[in-house]
Amino acid sequence: FRIGLVEGPVSQNKDLVVENFWHDELVVVVPYHHPWAKKGSVTLNELSKARMILREVGSGTRKVLELCLEEKGFNISDFNITMELGSTQSIKQVVATGLGVTIISALTVRRECEEKILKAIKIQDLYLGRPLNILTNANNTKTKEERYFVDFLHNKDLFERVLNMDCSQDNFDDMQEE
Incomplete structure (x- = not known):
């Protein structure tokens, strides 16, 4: 190569x-008018109860999420995963309709956040950083x-x-x- x-x-x-x-951070992404958008952050416990739309098993984003959750004593199976998609763009579109929330790269939602379509928020008890x-x-x-x-x-x-x-x-x- x-x-x-x-x-x-x-x-x-x-x-x-x-x-x-670059240093990237994974963030929780919700529709702009979602109740969590005003809070600015959520706990892992709150997140585990939400309908989650995630990247497919094996994706880099999913692996980082799974590893960081394990470090905090959580398993991905503790979450209410309602959909798995192979495209970040597809995930953003589904989240914008209000069908669930996601955890994806902060870099990928800048425009949608500026346009007030989506809102990126932090997880209070988990930092999801990764080097590029x-x-x-x-x-x-x-x-x-x-x-x-x-x-x-x-x-x-x-x-x-x-x-x-x-x-x-x-x-x-x-x-x-x-």
Whole structure:
């Protein structure tokens, strides 16, 4: 492989160069007018009683959630999981309709929170942080393009601007016309 992006901790390996480029946090996401939205945070006990829409088993987000819950003496089976989906975008759409709440990356809900569609809140008794890392092969020299890409990921201001871009088809079409 030439380059990879992974979430969560990476085991030491002499053939890998691991560079952290971002720290992500998983947050509880509720519809903007949900009663919890005004509270700003919930407990694990409250969360365990809510209808949960989660990422599928095996996803990086799900693994981080399961590991952090286990550290606090909880099991994912303690929660009322009503739906599992393979796409964060699908989860956000389902949560926006009021069918449940979720735990996903804070990075992925910025726009919906700004547009007052969804609200991100904290879990009082659990921190769900995870590093985002760039992996490269220690035995290969990066190409010019790979160096540009890695530099872009390390440029916090530019990376945040791209994360906050509206990539809807209408805006994409508008950009193509310019």
